Amino acid sequence: MNNLIYAGVPEGTTSEPVATAAPSASSGLFQMLFLLLIFFVMMYFLVILPQKRREKQFKQMIASIRRGDTVVTSGGVVGKVIDVKNETLKIKTANTTELEISKAFVARVLKNKNEKTEKSEKNEKK
Secondary structure, rough: OOOOOOOOOOOOOOOOOOOOOOOOHHHHHHHHHHHHHHHHHHHHHHHHHHHHHHHHHHHHHHHHHOOEEEEEOOOOEEEEEEEEOOOEEEEOOOOOOOEEEEEHEEEEEEEHHHHHHHHHHHHOOO
């Protein structure tokens, strides 16, 4: 019966497996942890750090809003700031329309034109 099992195997060869060096489980684990660490470092520099910068710039922009500045809201409403409170702004959007909006919904601040001309005049005097 053994002849039937080994019928396709030429005589003189053995069917014993050749001993090869198996990779150790600890080296595979360290490689995986190293790649995972590299992934998290890349995520920090590509995602988290830029988001922190944007948040910081937004907070500075909101803190610099003054009466007379023109703002654009996230909804696209453009208005001139007439009053600044702790968490809200009162803006004038038309001759008779006044809106009170949250500071969190300000998308951009377009500075007052008078401030720009005053700054440019100061720079020219120097």
